[in-house]
Amino acid sequence: MSQQQGISPAQSKTKIAIIGGGFGGIAMAIRLIQSNIHDFIILEKASDFGGTWRENQYPGAACDVQSHMYSLSFAPKTDWSKRYAEAPEIFSYIQGLIEQFSLQQYCQLNTEVLSAQYQEDQCVWHLGLNNDRQLEAQYVIFASGPLHVPQIPHIKGIEKFQGKVFHSSQWDHHYNLNGKNVASIGTGGSAIQYIPEIAPQCKKLYVMQRTAAWVIPRDERLYHDVEKKLFAKFDWFRKFHRARLYWSNESRVVPIVKPTVMKYTQKLAEAFIRYQVKDKTIAQKLTPDYIMGCKRILVSNKYFPTFNRPNVELVTDAIQEITENSITTKDGVERPIDCLIYGTGFITDPRIYLKSFKCVGENGIELKQAWANGAESYYGINTKNFPNLFQLLGPNTVLAHNSVVFMIESQVEYILQMMQLVEKTHSSAIVVKDEIQDQFNQHLQEIMAGTVWQSGCVSWYQQDGGKNFALWPTYTWKYWLKTKTLNPADYRLLSRKSGSHAA
Numbered sequence: 001m002s003q004q005q006g007i008s009p010a011q012s013k014t015k016i017a018i019i020g021g022g023f024g025g026i027a028m029a030i031r032l033i034q035s036n037i038h039d040f041i042i043l044e045k046a047s048d049f050g051g052t053w054r055e056n057q058y059p060g061a062a063c064d065v066q067s068h069m070y071s072l073s074f075a076p077k078t079d080w081s082k083r084y085a086e087a088p089e090i091f092s093y094i095q096g097l098i099e100q101f102s103l104q105q106y107c108q109l110n111t112e113v114l115s116a117q118y119q120e121d122q123c124v125w126h127l128g129l130n131n132d133r134q135l136e137a138q139y140v141i142f143a144s145g146p147l148h149v150p151q152i153p154h155i156k157g158i159e160k161f162q163g164k165v166f167h168s169s170q171w172d173h174h175y176n177l178n179g180k181n182v183a184s185i186g187t188g189g190s191a192i193q194y195i196p197e198i199a200p201q202c203k204k205l206y207v208m209q210r211t212a213a214w215v216i217p218r219d220e221r222l223y224h225d226v227e228k229k230l231f232a233k234f235d236w237f238r239k240f241h242r243a244r245l246y247w248s249n250e251s252r253v254v255p256i257v258k259p260t261v262m263k264y265t266q267k268l269a270e271a272f273i274r275y276q277v278k279d280k281t282i283a284q285k286l287t288p289d290y291i292m293g294c295k296r297i298l299v300s301n302k303y304f305p306t307f308n309r310p311n312v313e314l315v316t317d318a319i320q321e322i323t324e325n326s327i328t329t330k331d332g333v334e335r336p337i338d339c340l341i342y343g344t345g346f347i348t349d350p351r352i353y354l355k356s357f358k359c360v361g362e363n364g365i366e367l368k369q370a371w372a373n374g375a376e377s378y379y380g381i382n383t384k385n386f387p388n389l390f391q392l393l394g395p396n397t398v399l400a401h402n403s404v405v406f407m408i409e410s411q412v413e414y415i416l417q418m419m420q421l422v423e424k425t426h427s428s429a430i431v432v433k434d435e436i437q438d439q440f441n442q443h444l445q446e447i448m449a450g451t452v453w454q455s456g457c458v459s460w461y462q463q464d465g466g467k468n469f470a471l472w473p474t475y476t477w478k479y480w481l482k483t484k485t486l487n488p489a490d491y492r493l494l495s496r497k498s499g500s501h502a503a
Contacts, residue, residue, distance in 0.1 A: 016040035016419075017127060017137035019113050022051015024143035024392035024408050026094065027072055030101050031412050034074065041137075042103065043129070045112035049098050051145055053091045058171040058190060059197035061087035064299045066245045068238070069403040075100070078231035078238055082222045084299075115358040116140060118387060123428035123496050125388065138428070139419060142391040146398055146470065149347040153185070157321040158340075167342040168194060177201040180338040183327045185319070187213050189298055191343030196302035205312045206327070206335055208319060212288040214269055215298045252401040253475050256293050259452045266292040276304035285316050293452035295459040296400060361386035362431070375469045376441045378432040378490070379483055381411050382418075387431035387494055390415045396444055397479070398461075398470045400453075406476055410483045417486040422493065429494040436490045448473040 016032065018025045021044035032040050048054055063070050067080035070090070077093050085093075098104060115128035127135040150167040158165070166172045168190040177198055183206040184191060184198075191207075192215060199205050231238040255262035269292055277283035286304065288295075306312055317329035328334045359367035362385045370385060377383045380397030381390050392411050393404060418430050448454055448468050453461055461470040472479055 012134060013136045014039060014041045015137065016139045016141065017113075017125070017135060018042045018141045018143050020044065020051065020143035020145060021046070021049040021107060021109075022053075022143065022145050023094070023405060024145060024412075025051075025141075026097055026103065027405075027408050028141055028143060028392065028412050028415070029103055029106060030072070030075055030097065031416060033101055035416060038106075040106060041135075042107040043111045043113055043127075043135075044107055044109050045130070047109055049103070049107070050091050050094050052169075053087055053094060055169045056190065057087055057091075057173075058168045058194045060193040060302075061190070062193060063087075063090060064189070065249075065403045065405075068242045069245045069249065070405055072097070072405065073242070073409060076238060079228045080223055082220065084218060084220055113357070116360070116389075117358075118361045118389070120362060121496065123387065123494055139388045139390065141415065142389070142394070146346075146393055150342070151344045151347050152342060153344055155319055155322050157323055160324050161322045161340065162324045163337060164339040165342075167344070169346070175339070177339065179203045181336050182206070182339045182341060183208055183335070183337045184341045184343050186343035186345065187211070188343060188345045189296060190345065192298050192300050192303040194341075194343065196300070196306045199306050199309055199312050202311060204335075205309075206315050206337070207307075207312065208315050208327075209285070210318070211295070212286050213295065213298050214266075214288050214292045215272075215300050215303050216269055217272060218299045218301050220301060246402065246406070249402040250475055250477065255452070256401060257451050257474065259291055259293075259450075259455055262291060262293050262452050273304055278308050282307050282314055285314055290457035291452050291455045293400070294455050294457035296461075359386075359389075361389065374463050374465075374467045376437065378437045378440050379411075379414070379479070380407075380472075381414055381483075382432040382437070382491075384432050384434045384437045387429035387492075388422075390418070395469050396441075397472050399476065400461075400471055402476050407472070407479065410476075410480050414483040414486060418491075421486060421488060421491075425493055426495075427493040428496050430491050431494065432491055444473065 016037070016039065018028050018040060021042050025042050025044070026049065029040065029042055032038070046054060062084055064084070066083050067085040070085065071077050071093060075097055081089060112130040113127050114130055117126045119126060123138070125137050125140045127137060127140070129135060150169050152167060164172065164175050178201050180202055181204045182198065182202045184195060185208045187207065187209045192213065195205070195207060231241070255265050270287060273283050273287055277286060286307065307314055315329060317331045317333070320328045320330045322340070326334045326336045327340070361367065365385045367383070367386065370383060375395040377391065377395045380394035383389065383391070392408050397407050397411070398404060399407060422428065422430050445467070451473055453459065453468050453471060454466070461468050463469050
């Protein structure tokens with residue numbers, strides 16, 4: 001591959017275009033550099049790297065995965081402050097990677113990709129950018145992540161509200177919550193983190209709960225200085241600690257794939273709620289009515305005790321409307337509020353968040369059209385009819401039990417293998433065979449059928465109709481084994497001159 005150093009902002013061609021400067025994009029870039037490949041560019045729509053950890057800087061923002069598992073194995077951090085890092089420390093780690101690998105020279109910030117068009121005769125992609133520029137790339141890698149477009153519910157009367165409104169991922173740190181009446185909508189991963197942090201500031205905090213969430217305790221602790229020194233001095237010690245965390249996380253798959261086992265685990269979670277919440281009525285309202293794991297399991301030691309505070313009210317009646325200075329529920333109760341916070345998560349269905357992004361592959365097929373019946377791909381990386389278009393954390397590769405960074409690393413290595421195959425065979429492009437992708441997804445959904453995720457509840461893992469398009473349904477070591485060595489027979493190789501031939 002070309003060994004060109006860096007990409008000038010004025011250039012209109014590159015070998016590899018990475019869309020997104022979050023964890024995935026950074027991991028891909030580092031491995032390209034470590035493989036002595038420098039003809040690539042990172043296109044980031046924001047003004048800085050960081051992805052979700054740049055966006056989500058709300059009070060209490062932290063990772064549900066242990067710090068040593070939520071970091072790159074080929075670019076580790078040995079001095080994590082505690083077992084579960086908070087957003088500022090993760091963001092600092094990311095910034096350190098940018099500096100360490102000089103990624104600034106490969107990135108164009110404030111550059112949004114608006115369209116992508118595959119040119120079949122030349123086997124290249126034409127990207128339309130927000131600054132009226134076109135970029136030509138042989139390979140395109142989607143690294144924008146599945147959680148980046150805020151979910152903003154439409155509430156009757158919201159346009160009349162005269163108070164402050166913001167989403168958790170767009171937190172206004174200049175707004176003072178002290179002495180304010182605040183309504184927080186949603187009880188997902190973000191909300192259960194910021195609610196305990198802001199409760200002491202608010203005059204009154206109304207937690208608007210549509211569906212209760214299963215929340216389990218976090219085994220939180222600080223890392224001692226001696227541990228940090230050992231991690232830094234003995235790499236085998238750090239790797240052993242990371243491996244121990246990995247396999248403990250993998251053990252969680254058992255109750256996920258066997259709902260009968262999960263019901264016993266659920267009893268412990270119910271006891272945790274009763275132990276932490278003094279009022280039995282409130283505890284009952286905070287206890288979900290679906291099998292644990294069907295929706296995302298959350299982790300917090302602070303969330304449930306927040307409802308013991310006299311200034312916090314759990315509201316389970318549906319919202320009817322918003323007025324100029326209040327929120328009214330369907331039971332007719334009107335509550336005065338100064339601020340409304342959306343803790344409503346993100347749009348996860350790519351058919352929706354890609355609605356304004358035109359991506360056209362072979363034979364004029366649009367990605368939204370290809371995914372009309374649900375997002376599908378091959379190991380979350382390749383999509384049929386879209387040559388040289390790769391994705392990180394694509395369909396069915398998000399996790400509910402372990403670190404997505406592990407999945408990203410597996411995908412990055414697989415993408416490198418695909419590009420190497422193209423070069424080795426003197427081809428120009430690679431695309432998964434239709435029947436291979438179809439068989440893979442049929443098998444995937446068969447595995448999914450017996451899991452807790454398909455036990456009857458509605459979650460963000462699913463599209464309309466109940467199909468789970470988001471999660472990997474089994475052990476991550478199985479994913480690693482399947483993607484460790486590329487099988488050329490699964491792909492079509494294309495060339496500029498002779499069309500296509502089977503590998």
